[in-house]
Every structure is written in C-alpha cells, then in structure tokens.
Amino acid sequence: MASSDSYADVVVIGAGIAGASVAAELAASRRVVLLEREAQPGYHTTGRSAALYSPTYGPPAIRALTRASAAFFRNPPAGFAAHALLRPRKVLTVADAASAGAIAAAYAEVKGRSDVAPISGEEARRLMPLLRPEHSVAALLESDAADIDVHALHHGYLRRMKEEGGVLETAAEVRALTRTGDGWQLETARGIWRAPVLVNAAGAWADELAALAGVATVGLTPKRRTALIVDGPDGRVDDDWPMVVAADEAFYMKPDAGRLFLSPADETPSAPCDAQPEEIDVAICIDRIERAFDFPVKRVLNKWAGLRSFVADKTPVVGFAPDAPGFFWLAGQGGYGIQSAPAVSRLAAALVMGEGLPADIGDEGVTLADLAPARGGLDGEKAQ
Numbered sequence: 001m002a003s004s005d006s007y008a009d010v011v012v013i014g015a016g017i018a019g020a021s022v023a024a025e026l027a028a029s030r031r032v033v034l035l036e037r038e039a040q041p042g043y044h045t046t047g048r049s050a051a052l053y054s055p056t057y058g059p060p061a062i063r064a065l066t067r068a069s070a071a072f073f074r075n076p077p078a079g080f081a082a083h084a085l086l087r088p089r090k091v092l093t094v095a096d097a098a099s100a101g102a103i104a105a106a107y108a109e110v111k112g113r114s115d116v117a118p119i120s121g122e123e124a125r126r127l128m129p130l131l132r133p134e135h136s137v138a139a140l141l142e143s144d145a146a147d148i149d150v151h152a153l154h155h156g157y158l159r160r161m162k163e164e165g166g167v168l169e170t171a172a173e174v175r176a177l178t179r180t181g182d183g184w185q186l187e188t189a190r191g192i193w194r195a196p197v198l199v200n201a202a203g204a205w206a207d208e209l210a211a212l213a214g215v216a217t218v219g220l221t222p223k224r225r226t227a228l229i230v231d232g233p234d235g236r237v238d239d240d241w242p243m244v245v246a247a248d249e250a251f252y253m254k255p256d257a258g259r260l261f262l263s264p265a266d267e268t269p270s271a272p273c274d275a276q277p278e279e280i281d282v283a284i285c286i287d288r289i290e291r292a293f294d295f296p297v298k299r300v301l302n303k304w305a306g307l308r309s310f311v312a313d314k315t316p317v318v319g320f321a322p323d324a325p326g327f328f329w330l331a332g333q334g335g336y337g338i339q340s341a342p343a344v345s346r347l348a349a350a351l352v353m354g355e356g357l358p359a360d361i362g363d364e365g366v367t368l369a370d371l372a373p374a375r376g377g378l379d380g381e382k383a384q
Contacts, residue, residue: 008033008167010352011186012199013174013209015041017150017338018330019201020157021345026352027164033193034166035186037173037205042154049306049338050227050252050261052243054091054145056110058336061315061371063113064364065340065347071360072342073148080156086146089254092124093140094131094292095247100138102247107140115144127242130233135292138247145243147254150338157345177213183326184213197352199328204272204307206331207380215324218317219379220332222307223267226281229302230260233295244292251288259301262289267308275305308335312379316340318348318371323382328352329373347371 008031012023015036023034034041053073055066073085095103107118117140124139125131158168169190176187183196202209204222211217231237232255243254249265264285268278286297311317311332321327330348333340343361350358357368369375 006193008195010197011193011195014201017154017341021341022348023166024157024161025345025349027161027166032166034168035172036170039171049150051148051150053148053339055114056142059314062336064366065343068343068361068364081152085149089147090242091142091145092242093245093247094136095138096135097137099248103138103140116142128244130293130295197326199330201330204309215321215327216382217380218311220309222270222309224270224275224305226266226277226305228262228300230297232260275307277303277305310334312377317373319373322374
C-alpha cells in the first residue's frame, strides 16, 4: 500500500494489457507504480478477449503495429513465459453472395503484408466442413495468424515489471487527480501518489479519467461485444479447424479447448461498466451461427461480454496530451490491444522517456501523427 505521500517517476493507471506492458517497458529505467481499480489486473477487456494474432485485422495503423509485434510474440525475452505465446491458427474469412465483393476488397488491402490468399468456397469447406455452401461463396485464407496465450502475455509483463522494481497496487481506484507544480497528485483508495508523468491506460474509463484531471477528452466510445462457449456437433471439435470470420462482420467462430468460441461481433455503445451479455445478443449469435454452419447449438456452456473502446477513427491514442503537461494517453485500442501490445508498449515507453519512434516500428509504416491525441477527427471535449 502507498504511504500517505508516495513518489514515482511514472504512475500508470489501469493494469490491463496496455498498462501492464508499458509499465514493464518503463520499469527498467524509471520508478513505476501501476494502479488497478479492481482486485485483480486484467479483469475487464484483457481477460475477455478472443485472443487472436492476425496481421490483417484492423485499420492500417493497427495492422502495422501488429506486424511490429511479431518478433516479440515469436521470441519473447528469456523467462518471460513458460511456453510459446502463439499457437498457429488459420483464419478463414467467408462470404455469402451478398458480401462476396468484400473478399476481393479485403485481399487488396492486405496482400503482400501477410500469408493470405483468396480460395474457393469448396476449399473453404474442406478446411471447415460445417460451413453451409451458401455462406461460403467466396473466401480468404490467412495462414500466418495464431492464437495468443493472453494470460501468459499479460502475466509475463506484470512479472517483468515487478522484477525491475515496479509496484502494482490493486483495489486502487483513482478518486482525484490534481495538477501540481512538478507533476500530478493522485488520490486513490490505497493512498496518495505523486509523479511528474501519469499514463492513462484506463481502458473504457480513459475519458472519465481525463475529465477527472481536467484534461480534454478524445471521444472514446466503449462498445460491448458478446461471446459464448458451446459444444461442437456431437460434442466433437477438431482443434485444427480455422477460425471463421464473416466478411460482413456478422459473426466469428473458432475452436477453444475442445469446444467452440462464438461471437455475433456486436459493437453496442455502452457506458464504462462491468459488461454483461444481453440475452438478445446471445440469441442473435446462435441464429447467425446456425444459419452459416450445419450444426445446432444445443446449449450455451458459458457466456460473457467485454468492452472494446474506440475513438472515431478506430486507431489508438498514444502520446502526451497537448493541454496537460505530463498527462500521457494510452487508450482506444479497441479489439486490437492484445495483438499490438508489444509494439504499442515499446512506442509509448519511448515517448514517455522523450525518445523518438522506434525504428523497426516506423519501418512498418507507423507514424506518430496517426496516433497523436491532437490529431484531427477525434470527437472529444475541451477541458472546462
């Protein structure tokens, strides 16, 4: 627990994957404290992810950050995790007649940047025999995607931070934020912290935290997404089946520990909260899956929801606030925060420390202007 007046070089707010990873990167050279409002880190979005690494998923800046994260995922630092962070998982994007044009458009955007190729509907059904022909008129196969061990990734960063001397405080909701002459004072449920730099990695609560600090917001919108776990047909699931994604983003499905992970890919705007699944979304999910695949969903074994937070252009906000010295944004990762965390955390740490864009990240096409809090098109509110 913090004393009545504790000091750090950097306070990071939010111990999900964004906060944990940047805290680990900073702790090697800075005194870092990581504050988490919940009793355990990663309770919200990080712990509710579909856990996929896909260099073709997301807008251009996200795809570039994901490519820049590949080396870390494939060869993490010694001792970071007990086993590999990635397990190969092909991704099959499928289209019915109405959305077949989306396959060609998607391929045009990503060809040359990933092992991806158009395939026929017949080939798609050989890879996923449950697909109905009318829902696999055209398809795109991504062969270098992978499942991510999110728990190992997240806890690897937390462990690395602690080994470097960083401090994790849980059940430490920030109650007040005050700009002082030399930085920030944070009043939390666990005491008071002072630091010249605070990193806002509060996920769905990032705009609320900015408002608490009197900093202009960035127009963050949390969006609820629903997920289910069900048995496969006759209780059997082939773990080598690909993940299947609808080209019109109506659903996705993938094997998960001998069962099937389903989602209607919903994006329902929500206030920041402990998101819970709505029965209508569960029903919509089952209906879409049964229309696209030749198997009945007989029972739902587990269901949950998570919040994926976006700004208007669906690209993360990474950098110092232009209106508040020492206030650093690390927010708006949407549904891409885990697959891009290694690159985003290195980039954020470099900026916090006054360094430039890491060369390998820039080589993938990332620019600081794409991520800047002051970029055009963000629908935030000025501080009062």
